[in-house]
Amino acid sequence: MSSPEEQAYCLLTEYAHGFMVSQVLFAACELGVFDLLAEAPEPLGAVAVAARLGTSSHGMELLLDTCVSLKLLQAETRRGKALYQNTELSSTYLVRASPKYQGNMLRYLARTTYLCWGHLAQAVRDGRNQYPEAFGVPSDELFTAIYRSEGERLQFMRALEDVWSISGRHVLAAFDLSPFPLICDVGGDFFKDPLPEADLYILARVLHDWTDTRCSHLLARVHRACKPGGGILVIESLLDADGRGPLTTQLYSLNMVVQTEGRERTPAQYHALLAPAGFQDIQCRRTGGIYDAILARR
Amino acid sequence: MSSPEEQAYCLLTEYAHGFMVSQVLFAACELGVFDLLAEAPEPLGAVAVAARLGTSSHGMELLLDTCVSLKLLQAETRRGKALYQNTELSSTYLVRASPKYQGNMLRYLARTTYLCWGHLAQAVRDGRNQYPEAFGVPSDELFTAIYRSEGERLQFMRALEDVWSISGRHVLAAFDLSPFPLICDVGGDFFKDPLPEADLYILARVLHDWTDTRCSHLLARVHRACKPGGGILVIESLLDADGRGPLTTQLYSLNMVVQTEGRERTPAQYHALLAPAGFQDIQCRRTGGIYDAILARR
Numbered sequence: 001m002s003s004p005e006e007q008a009y010c011l012l013t014e015y016a017h018g019f020m021v022s023q024v025l026f027a028a029c030e031l032g033v034f035d036l037l038a039e040a041p042e043p044l045g046a047v048a049v050a051a052r053l054g055t056s057s058h059g060m061e062l063l064l065d066t067c068v069s070l071k072l073l074q075a076e077t078r079r080g081k082a083l084y085q086n087t088e089l090s091s092t093y094l095v096r097a098s099p100k101y102q103g104n105m106l107r108y109l110a111r112t113t114y115l116c117w118g119h120l121a122q123a124v125r126d127g128r129n130q131y132p133e134a135f136g137v138p139s140d141e142l143f144t145a146i147y148r149s150e151g152e153r154l155q156f157m158r159a160l161e162d163v164w165s166i167s168g169r170h171v172l173a174a175f176d177l178s179p180f181p182l183i184c185d186v187g188g189d190f191f192k193d194p195l196p197e198a199d200l201y202i203l204a205r206v207l208h209d210w211t212d213t214r215c216s217h218l219l220a221r222v223h224r225a226c227k228p229g230g231g232i233l234v235i236e237s238l239l240d241a242d243g244r245g246p247l248t249t250q251l252y253s254l255n256m257v258v259q260t261e262g263r264e265r266t267p268a269q270y271h272a273l274l275a276p277a278g279f280q281d282i283q284c285r286r287t288g289g290i291y292d293a294i295l296a297r298r
Numbered sequence: 299m300s301s302p303e304e305q306a307y308c309l310l311t312e313y314a315h316g317f318m319v320s321q322v323l324f325a326a327c328e329l330g331v332f333d334l335l336a337e338a339p340e341p342l343g344a345v346a347v348a349a350r351l352g353t354s355s356h357g358m359e360l361l362l363d364t365c366v367s368l369k370l371l372q373a374e375t376r377r378g379k380a381l382y383q384n385t386e387l388s389s390t391y392l393v394r395a396s397p398k399y400q401g402n403m404l405r406y407l408a409r410t411t412y413l414c415w416g417h418l419a420q421a422v423r424d425g426r427n428q429y430p431e432a433f434g435v436p437s438d439e440l441f442t443a444i445y446r447s448e449g450e451r452l453q454f455m456r457a458l459e460d461v462w463s464i465s466g467r468h469v470l471a472a473f474d475l476s477p478f479p480l481i482c483d484v485g486g487d488f489f490k491d492p493l494p495e496a497d498l499y500i501l502a503r504v505l506h507d508w509t510d511t512r513c514s515h516l517l518a519r520v521h522r523a524c525k526p527g528g529g530i531l532v533i534e535s536l537l538d539a540d541g542r543g544p545l546t547t548q549l550y551s552l553n554m555v556v557q558t559e560g561r562e563r564t565p566a567q568y569h570a571l572l573a574p575a576g577f578q579d580i581q582c583r584r585t586g587g588i589y590d591a592i593l594a595r596r
Contacts, residue, residue, distance in 0.1 A: 016404060022314060023418040024418070062555060120321040125357070
């Protein structure tokens with residue numbers, strides 16, 4: 001297949017099957033494939049993996065072979081039998097013992113985000129999140145829905161930590177933070193609770209959850225609490241100036257429609273929130289990773 | 299980002315977000331974006347599209363801009379305002395009036411397959427389909443579940459027709475079928491109903507739904523009904539000899555675990571079903587597309 005029309009059909013097929021690829025990754029993690037292969041002293045066959053993980057052999061063989069095509073596993077054939085082991089990708093990101101393990105994030109995507117996105121068309125119609133439809137929980141109080149059980153709250157927190165283990169050092173290295181001796185990582189019920197006095201307030205993946213109005217309210221509170229000479233570090237995934245990229249940030253912005261009240265924003269949109277709240281010297285730095293940094297002074 | 303570890307993280311992220319890309323495509327189709335833009339005499343802005351389709355402007359703008367990144371739409375900016383129109387891809391495959399329209403298949407994937415795949419890990423554990431879990435319908439009688447309502451049956455039929463409009467001519471051109479004047483496209487309740495006498499029986503995407511035992515039973519019935527000198531044309535997506543590709547066929551094979559009793563098979567596996575049923579001169583032809591053809595003589 002090589003005509004432009006056939007190439008377009010291949011691309012369409014790739015998009016249409018994207019959810020299947022996600023689920024292969026999610027299922028292999030959930031079933032413990034990568035952990036088992038990391039602990040095994042030598043490569044294992046599909047029947048052994050299935051027996052150790054308590055799954056069907058047929059389903060496991062298909063899953064493992066699909067992971068090979070996705071470069072999540074590698075296979076070698078010895079005496080006619082396929083033996084599987086982890087790749088660099090899975091050793092680094094999919095084995096629980098790795099410092100860069102992403103399994104909690106993947107589990108959150110599989111169990112919560114995947115279900116919410118089943119209602120994307122309706123979320124675009126309504127322009128609001130689909131928690132009532134996906135989980136039967138009201139969404140007026142956003143984090144009451146997101147933290148709808150202690151297990152769900154922990155899962156969400158661990159997911160955020162997974163991402164931080166990759167992106168944290170990039171965003172914190174974007175600016176020289178040495179002028180700010182006392183740093184407050186803003187969390188908790190920050191619309192109501194008093195904010196502690198600090199030189200720098202970090203709002204990491206906070207503003208993207210909220211409407212412009214609520215963001216302005218929060219930024220005004222931070223400005224009031226901030227020491228003279230202090231500042232604010234906003235960590236978010238930045239949209240391009242025209243809003244038409246990067247793709248990952250656009251998907252996150254749609255995710256905000258599906259799961260929150262907010263959106264991802266362009267540098268100009270963050271400027272338009274920060275300046276009226278009293279902040280100045282607003283600087284945006286792209287890290288080259290998914291999350292970027294914006295520093296502003298009181 | 300350019301180290302191998304960072305590249306691996308990008309690939310992982312792409313897999314993890316695959317379901318979001320699928321849903322952008324599904325939602326834009328369901329909301330009628332491509333049909334509206336095909337009928338409009340000129341490119342439209344996001345507010346106009348939202349108004350005409352009865353959706354939120356904010357959600358629609360994000361959806362349209364994400365479609366641009368996916369090459370499903372193109373945008374041009376006139377006097378600071380983005381105007382959207384279809385690309386060749388969407389004009390060919392996503393507009394209802396196009397002879398190659400794939401919207402019924404996408405709707406089926408969005409409404410049925412996406413939900414079943416939410417249970418992939420459990421399907422691999424159990425080695426059986428997840429209709430009871432996904433839809434609360436029993437799955438002992440496979441097509442009772444697949445055709446669980448008249449609407450669902452029609453949707454499934456239209457989806458199969460969409461795929462046929464792309465793949466049909468490739469698979470029918472794979473062999474010279476002129477020696478077979480009377481052709482029977484096998485459908486209906488083919489395990490029970492008498493099969494009409496014919497020179498050639500076409501089993502298109504039939505065997506992949508069933509266990510080896512049921513396939514053998516069906517092939518024996520076809521062999522008995524087949525005229526002397528006749529044959530059988532099996533149309534399926536063929537796995538590579540080692541079962542480790544192509545990716546699309548592997549995903550379809552997992553889909554058979556999630557949705558049916560069957561699997562996709564290698565040429566050797568089809569040979570192992572056809573030969574004991576009495577067929578000979580078994581030839582496999584790969585078309586280069588998703589579906590391939592196997593011809594065998596009585």
